[in-house]
Amino acid sequence: MKPLPSKARAVIIGGGVSGCSVAYHLVKLGWTDVILLERKQLTCGTTWHAAGLLSELRGSSDMTKLTKYSMQLYSSLEEETGIATGLRRVGSLSIALTQERKHELYRQLSLAAAYGVEARKISVRELEGMYPHIDVSDVTAALHFPNDGQCDPGNVAMALAKGARQRGAAIFEGVNVAGVQARNGRVSSVTWEKEGQRGVIETEVVVNCAGMWAREFGARSDVAVPLHACEHFYLVTEPINGLTRLPVLRVLDEHTYYKEDAGRLLFGAVEPEAKPWGMDGIPESFCFDQLPEDFAHFEPIMEKALKRIPMLATAGIRTFFNGPESFTPDDQYHLGEVPDVRGYWVACGYNSTGIAAAGGAGLALAQWMNDDEPPFDLSSVDIRRMEPLQKNRSYLRERVSEVVALSFADHFPTRQMTTARGIRRSPIHEHLKARGAVFGEMVGWEQANWFAREGQEREYRYSWYRQNWFDNQRDEHTAVRERVGLFDLTSFGKIRVEGRDAITFLQRLCSNDVDVPIGQIVYTQMLNERGGIESDLTVSRLTETAFLLVVSASTLQPNLSWLRRHLGDEFVVITDMSASESILAVMGPNSRELLGRVSPNDFSNENNPYGTWQEIEIGMGLARAHRVTCVGELGWGIYIPTDQAAHVFEVIEAAGADVGLKLCGLYAIGSCRMEKGCRHLPDDVGSRDHVLEAGLGFAVKTAKPGYIGRDAVLRKLEAGFDRRLVQFRLKDPAPLLHKNEVVFRDGRIAGTITSGDYGHTLGGALGLGYIPCKDESEAALLSSSYQIEIAGESYAAEVSLKPMYDPNGERMRA
Structure with missing residues (x-):
C-alpha cells in the first residue's frame, strides 16, 4: 500500500460525505498536506444509504446560505470531477393536514422570501396536478419549492473525494485511527493501524467526521461529542408503470417523505418515537451494513402511506431498508473546535440532513479553521453549546428517540422536550412544583416557565396563537409591574474569575470598564475582533482579585470556552460556580419593602444603588443582594448558597403575602x-x-x-x-x-x-x-x-x- 505520511497539516477522520466535504474545502483554500483516513471504505457508514433529499430553506438566514451552497456545489462537481452527483432539481412539496400546520407553512412562505428562497403557495388542484397519485381529501395547505431536489449521496461523497485528491489531498481507506494525542492542551498527533501495521502522524489539526462513531472516537481522547445513532427506515417499490418524474413530497403531519427514483417510489419516515441503536458501541466490522427489519415498528407509517398514496397498495416492494443515522440532543449538528483541546475540530451529527448540510458545513468549517473565526453565525451548531452532562449515554439514548421526529414536528413556540427530563434541579424545585410550576428544560435544567392556577392543568397546549398559559403570563407580568414577583434563576451560569491578574484579563476581554470598586456590578459584552458579541453578561467585583460573571444557562459553556481560549500568561483561575449558588430574583415596585421585612440590611438607594451588591442577612441565612434587573423594575437578585436556598425561599414567601408577592416564571421575564x-x-x-x-x-x-x-x-x-x-x-x-x-x-x-x-x-x-x-x-x-x-x-x-x-x-x- 501507499505509505502513510509521518506529518500532516490536517488529518480528517471519517470518509462519509462530511469528511470528504471538509477535505475538499480545505485544499480548495490552499491547505497542503491534508489527509483523510477512513476505517473501512468511503461512504460505508451512513452516507451510502441516505435518502439524498435536498431543500434550501432553514430556520436562519445563515443556515439557509449553507444549504443553498450545498446544492450549487453538487451541481458543479460533475463538470469538475467527471462523477455525476445525480442532482435533480425536481422541486419539493410540503403539505399540511391541520390548521396549525397550515399556519406554520405560511410562516415559512414569508420567511423564504426574506431568505431569497423561491417558494409559492399552491391550491389543492395544483397539488393534484403536480402529484397526481396523492389523496388530497384532508389537505389544508401546500407549498412548492421549485429549486429543491434530490441527489445520489454516495456519488456526491465520491465527487468531493475526487475533487479533494485533484487538489492534493491524500485519502486512505482501511485505516483505523486508534486515537488522537494532545500535548499542553493542543492536538499533537494521530496514531493509526492498518493490516497489522501501526504508525503515528504528527499534526496539530484533527477533524472528527466519524459520523455515528464520533462520540466513541472522541471519548478515546476525553473529547465529548454528544450524539447517538437511531434506526432509520424506508421502503423502495418495484418499478411502477407510468410513474414519471415527481417532486419530493413531505407529508409533515404523517412524518413521511416520498421521492421518485428511476420509476420507483421511495418513502420513509421520521418516526415520533424512534429506536436508538448502538448503546453498547457500534461494531468495528460495520461496513455497508443494514439493521434487522422491524416491520411492526414501521407498520403505523405504512398504514398512513397506503392511504396517502393509494397506488402503493398494488406496488411491489423491492427493498425494506433499516440503517443507522446519528442524532444530537437538540436536533442541531456539531461543528467547530471542541472546548477542551485546541486543534480538535468536529463535523458530525447531522440529524438526517447530512447530504443537504454537508457541502455548506464543509465550506464553513474549512473557512473557520483557516481564519480562526466562523464565516457566519454558527452558534446554533457550534459544538461548544453542549453541556458536559449531555455526553451521558443513558441521556442520549432517551433524548434522541424524540429528536428524530423534530424535523417534521410542528415547530410551535415554547415547545418543550419531553424526554431525558429532571436531570438538573434547583434546591427549591419541589417547592415550586407544589405551588403549580410548569417546567421547561434548558441544557438539562428544569426551569419554572409559568405557574398554573388551582385546578388548571399543568400541561402545554401548543399553538401558534395564544397558548393555554397566556393569561398566566399576563398575571405574573402584571404582578411584577405593579407589586412584586419572585423568580428562581438558579440555572443562570456563574463564573468566578480570580487571581493576581484577574482585572488585567477581564479588562482585555470586556468592552465596558470593569475596574470598579468592590461591590459594583457592570453590564458589559465580550467582543470579537469584528466588534461582534460573543458574550452578554454582568461582572460583579467581589474582592480586589475576584470577580463573578453571570450569563444565561444556555451560554455558560461558550462563555467558559471563550474565557479559557483567551487566557494568556496571566495568573488567573476560571471556575464554573453555577451549582454552588442559587439565585432568587425579587422584582417589582414592592421589592424593597419585601426585602426589608426579611433582612435587617439597608436596601435604600443611598446604601445599595442600582448596579451594586451587598452582603446581607436574610432569614437565618447569609446571601448577596445584587441590585440589578432583568424586567425593567426595581429589584434584586439574591445569591444564596444552595444549602440555604430553600430556607430563604420560605422566608421570602411567608413575608410576601401582605405586599402582593406572586411566584413568577421565565415567560413573565420574557x-x-x-x-x-x-x-x-x-x-x-x-x-x-x-x-x-x-x-x-x-x-x-x-x-x-x-x-x-x-x-x-x-x-x-x-x-x-x-x-x-x-x-x-x-x-x-x-x-x-x-x-x-x-x-x-x-x-x-x-x-x-x-x-x-x-x-x-x-x-x-x-x-x-x-x-x-x-x-x-x-x-x-x-x-x-x-x-x-x-x-x-x-x-x-x-x-x-x-x-x-x-x-x-x-x-x-x-
Whole structure:
C-alpha cells in the first residue's frame, strides 16, 4: 500500500460525505498536506444509504446560505470531477393536514422570501396536478419549492473525494485511527493501524467526521461529542408503470417523505418515537451494513402511506431498508473546535440532513479553521453549546428517540422536550412544583416557565396563537409591574474569575470598564475582533482579585470556552460556580419593602444603588443582594448558597403575602424584557452583530485601551451604521410575534424579527429586529412605514430605537 505520511497539516477522520466535504474545502483554500483516513471504505457508514433529499430553506438566514451552497456545489462537481452527483432539481412539496400546520407553512412562505428562497403557495388542484397519485381529501395547505431536489449521496461523497485528491489531498481507506494525542492542551498527533501495521502522524489539526462513531472516537481522547445513532427506515417499490418524474413530497403531519427514483417510489419516515441503536458501541466490522427489519415498528407509517398514496397498495416492494443515522440532543449538528483541546475540530451529527448540510458545513468549517473565526453565525451548531452532562449515554439514548421526529414536528413556540427530563434541579424545585410550576428544560435544567392556577392543568397546549398559559403570563407580568414577583434563576451560569491578574484579563476581554470598586456590578459584552458579541453578561467585583460573571444557562459553556481560549500568561483561575449558588430574583415596585421585612440590611438607594451588591442577612441565612434587573423594575437578585436556598425561599414567601408577592416564571421575564427592549443572546445579538448596531453602545467604553474589538468599534463610529436593532409594537393587539416574522419597510422586505413576545403593559405584541440604514438618519429610519407579516397577513407596527417601556430607566433606579 501507499505509505502513510509521518506529518500532516490536517488529518480528517471519517470518509462519509462530511469528511470528504471538509477535505475538499480545505485544499480548495490552499491547505497542503491534508489527509483523510477512513476505517473501512468511503461512504460505508451512513452516507451510502441516505435518502439524498435536498431543500434550501432553514430556520436562519445563515443556515439557509449553507444549504443553498450545498446544492450549487453538487451541481458543479460533475463538470469538475467527471462523477455525476445525480442532482435533480425536481422541486419539493410540503403539505399540511391541520390548521396549525397550515399556519406554520405560511410562516415559512414569508420567511423564504426574506431568505431569497423561491417558494409559492399552491391550491389543492395544483397539488393534484403536480402529484397526481396523492389523496388530497384532508389537505389544508401546500407549498412548492421549485429549486429543491434530490441527489445520489454516495456519488456526491465520491465527487468531493475526487475533487479533494485533484487538489492534493491524500485519502486512505482501511485505516483505523486508534486515537488522537494532545500535548499542553493542543492536538499533537494521530496514531493509526492498518493490516497489522501501526504508525503515528504528527499534526496539530484533527477533524472528527466519524459520523455515528464520533462520540466513541472522541471519548478515546476525553473529547465529548454528544450524539447517538437511531434506526432509520424506508421502503423502495418495484418499478411502477407510468410513474414519471415527481417532486419530493413531505407529508409533515404523517412524518413521511416520498421521492421518485428511476420509476420507483421511495418513502420513509421520521418516526415520533424512534429506536436508538448502538448503546453498547457500534461494531468495528460495520461496513455497508443494514439493521434487522422491524416491520411492526414501521407498520403505523405504512398504514398512513397506503392511504396517502393509494397506488402503493398494488406496488411491489423491492427493498425494506433499516440503517443507522446519528442524532444530537437538540436536533442541531456539531461543528467547530471542541472546548477542551485546541486543534480538535468536529463535523458530525447531522440529524438526517447530512447530504443537504454537508457541502455548506464543509465550506464553513474549512473557512473557520483557516481564519480562526466562523464565516457566519454558527452558534446554533457550534459544538461548544453542549453541556458536559449531555455526553451521558443513558441521556442520549432517551433524548434522541424524540429528536428524530423534530424535523417534521410542528415547530410551535415554547415547545418543550419531553424526554431525558429532571436531570438538573434547583434546591427549591419541589417547592415550586407544589405551588403549580410548569417546567421547561434548558441544557438539562428544569426551569419554572409559568405557574398554573388551582385546578388548571399543568400541561402545554401548543399553538401558534395564544397558548393555554397566556393569561398566566399576563398575571405574573402584571404582578411584577405593579407589586412584586419572585423568580428562581438558579440555572443562570456563574463564573468566578480570580487571581493576581484577574482585572488585567477581564479588562482585555470586556468592552465596558470593569475596574470598579468592590461591590459594583457592570453590564458589559465580550467582543470579537469584528466588534461582534460573543458574550452578554454582568461582572460583579467581589474582592480586589475576584470577580463573578453571570450569563444565561444556555451560554455558560461558550462563555467558559471563550474565557479559557483567551487566557494568556496571566495568573488567573476560571471556575464554573453555577451549582454552588442559587439565585432568587425579587422584582417589582414592592421589592424593597419585601426585602426589608426579611433582612435587617439597608436596601435604600443611598446604601445599595442600582448596579451594586451587598452582603446581607436574610432569614437565618447569609446571601448577596445584587441590585440589578432583568424586567425593567426595581429589584434584586439574591445569591444564596444552595444549602440555604430553600430556607430563604420560605422566608421570602411567608413575608410576601401582605405586599402582593406572586411566584413568577421565565415567560413573565420574557414579556417584561421585551417591553424594556433588552437584548437576548443568541437571538438578538451574536458574533456577527456589531455591538453598536445592536444598540449597546452605552456598555462600550471607547476610551478604555486594549480590549478585544475596540478597533472595530472605532471603525464603526467613523464609518457609520449599516443597520440598527429596533423595537416594534404591533398596533393590532390580537396577533403574536415569536421569531422570524418578516418586516416590511415602506412595502419592501427589510429584515426579520429576531425575538418576540407579548407586552401586557403596552398592550400588543413586541419584537426586535435589524433594519438596514446605511447613510440614513435616525429620523428617516423612524419615519418610515412598517408592517410585519405573520403567515401571510400584514400588520402595521410602531418602531422605536429606545425602549418603549420606561425609556429612561427611572423605575429600575427608583
